[in-house]
Amino acid sequence: MRMAMMYSRGVKLVFVCVCGTAMVMFVGTSWMNSHKEERAVIDQCGTNFTELSKLDSVKSLLPKASLKYMYKANGCNFVPRPYKKLTAKENHRKNRCVENFKLDHARGNGQFWEGETQYIRHTHHKYLTSDSIVLDIGGNKGEDAEAMIQAYHPGIYIILEPINSFFTALVKKFKNNKKVTLYNFGIAAKNDVFNVNIVGHGGDATSVFASNKGGKCELKVYNTTDFLYRLGGPCIDIDLITINCEGCEFEILETLLSSGLISRFKHVQFATHPNLKHLQRPVERYCEIQQKLARTHVLTYQYKFCWETWRRRSRA
Structure with missing residues (x-):
């Protein structure tokens, strides 16, 4: 019996070897397993960023949008800015909301995932037409996009997906649909690049706000306001923005509210x-x-702390 020590990929391997053949098989298997793990990470993350990972790739909707969606006030540059501070009544309602979190979250989450209820996020939007514009933040595997496109055939459907492997799959899924535009990035409060691990069922729980932060997969995000101005900003009414991006909804909604751009969305899900x-x-x-969203929109359905949709009160 011999004791052998070898190095593989910078890792010291110590083992007892009965014969040379056994030693070679062990080292070979160890290297192959390591190679498979690295290959799996690449397959999950996708390869390098594409041209559609750049903010400069965003094309304005103005040439494509229906005239009835155009907003012409002060040269399309004026966006009403809501009050940033809550009133006394709004603060009272906010505090009640915080106090009831555990009960409301348990109830909303339980009801939404019971039976077929969850599909309200697809079936609720019968106002969509062939002229409609939809902005889908967090395309993932395209389940929501596919359901709404098949049901309502909106004229313009824009999907943002920062995970390269998912983006590639979405490109393949919608390659024959000229009404779908895809971008390989997300949006947030500011421009940034994050490293995460792909987690969840097929990666659908991947988040920069979860414990998987610091992984091997890169995600790009851009400032929400910058993206929307490149898209057409306050010059266009968008029928629906639907946001499902594992925590990024907070920064996006806060940015839309503080900038006043929330008034350009007829429906917010x-x-x-x-x-x-x-x-x-x-x-x-x-x-x-x-409280801030209630200033410009009204609820049309809500499973509190889970999923909800708001409709704009009137044209701002």
């Missing part, structure tokens, strides 16, 4: 993820968003 490890004050932020 979003999922809420209040229990992600690295989210700052998610319950308080959700409850404040509720």
Whole structure:
């Protein structure tokens, strides 16, 4: 019996060897397993960023949008800015919302995932037409996009998906649909690049706000306002923005509200993820968003702290 010591990929391997053949088989198997793990990470993440990962790739909707969706006030540059601070009544309602979080979250989450209820996020949008514009933040595997495109055939459907492997799959899924535009990035409060691990069922729980932050897959995000101005900004009414991006909904909604761009969306649908490890004050932020959103929109369905949709009160 001999004791052997070898190095493989910078890792010291110590083992007892009965014969040379056994030693070679062990080292070979170890290297192959390591190679498979690295290959799996590449397959999950996708390869390098594409041209559609750049903010410069965003094309304005103005040449394509129907005239009835154009907004012409002060040269399309004027966006009403709402009050940033809550009133005394709004603060009272916000505090009640925070106090009732555990009960409301349990009820909303339980009801939404019971039976077929969850598909309200697809079936609720019968106002969509062949002229409609839809902005889908967090395309993932394209389940929501595919359901709404098949049901309503909107004229313009824009999907943002920052995970390269998912983006590639979406390109393949919608390659024959000229009404779908895809971008390989997300949006947030500011431009940034994150490293995450792909987690969840097929990667659908991947988040920069979860414990998987610091992984091997890169995600690009851009400032929400910059993206929307490149898209057409305050010059266009968008029928629906639907947001499901594992925690990014807070920054997106807060940016839309603080900039006044929320007034350009006829319907706002979003999922809420209040229990992600690295989210700052998610319950308080959700409850404040509720109060500010109620200034310009009204609820059309809600499973509190889970999924909901708001409709614009009137043209701003």
